[in-house]
Amino acid sequence: MNEKNLDEIAYRRQAFKLFDRGKSAHQILRLIPRSRSWLFKWKRRFDEQGWPALDSLPKAPTHSPHAYNPSVVKLVLRVRARLARAKVGLVGARAVFWELKKKRLVKAAPSISTIKRWLRRAGCFQSQTPAKEAYYPAPPLPDEWLSAACDWVARYLEGGAKVFCFHTLDQRTHALSQTMATAKTTEVACAHLLQSSKELGLADFLQVDNDAAFTGLGRKARIFGRFVRLALYLGIELVFISTREPKRNGLVERVNGLWASAFFDKDHFRSVIDVKRKRGKFLRW
Structure with missing residues (x-):
């Protein structure tokens, strides 16, 4: 009516x-x-x-001038499948969008939200409802201060060998320092701290979790571990996040996830040396 x-x-x-x-x-x-x-x-x-x-007819338009040809939808799904087979890289809607633009596969690339809707409809991923975040103080730091975050991630190789990858990330510039080892010991953590300080500069604050490699706790009560003593010697103030809340170190945690999903899981490595030899792909990307 x-x-x-x-x-x-x-x-x-x-x-x-x-x-x-x-x-x-x-x-x-x-x-x-x-x-x-x-x-x-x-x-x-x-x-x-x-x-x-x-009687009144429906007012909804019967033709959408912005509707895409089904061939464009199929192209988007093919590009996404090709990205999933790549050795290194992301596979989300944004990655597909830039691949279409870079290769000039279509005259006018669909928007990222449109690509995301097509990928979801095709079952490529499922949307998740984010949980309500509790308040967590994050005071802003002056521009001249260097704040970094450090964490590690581990993966198994064929035959049972294990590779540990330490990442330190400049939280302002997102510059990254990476070292690899076959063990997660205080010595390895200290070596990574020295290497990252050389590559990124001495941090004013370094955010880490409560892993024993960082805290040194568990062996002798009320004694600073070697990693803590080394950081203090270098003039770095350590910031330990809340226990069992890895999301508080979210920036470097996401780097760990990217390394695992977009690098390690997309290739076949015969040894830790092989991983180290190919790690340049991830760092350049």
Whole structure:
């Protein structure tokens, strides 16, 4: 029904009842406050479809000028599948979008939100409802201060060997330092701290979790471990995040996840040396 005039359909029906009684268009328009074009528009529709034609039609457009050809949807899914087979790289909607732009595969690339909707419809990933975040203080730091975050991730190789990858990330510039080892010991953690300080510069604050490699706790009570002593010697103030809350070190945790999913899981490594030899792919990417 016409939202502007609730009597619209009643006017239409009244007009055609008058037509049935032999009234002329001129006589009908003297009784109904409508135009001549309105009357003959509905007369034409009435002649074609009868009384049901006088009801209001859906106002939703039957054609979308922005609808994409199904071939574009298939192309997006093929690009996503190819990215998933790549040795290194992301596979999300943004990665697909930039691949379409870079390779000029379509004249006008669909938006990231459109690509995401197509990938979700194809079952490529499932959306997750984010949990409500609890308050966690994060005071802003002056620009001249260097704040970094450090964490490690481990993966097994064929035959049972294990590779540990330490990452330190500049939380402002996102510059990354990476070292690898076959064990997660205090000595390895200290070596990584020295290497990352050389590559990124001495941090004013270094955020770490409560892993024993960093804290040195568990062997002797009330004694600073070697990693803590080395950091203090270098003038670095350590910031330990809350226990069992790795998300508080979210930036470097995401780097660990990227290394695992976009690098390690996409290749076959025969040894730790092989991982170290190919690690440049991840660092350059």
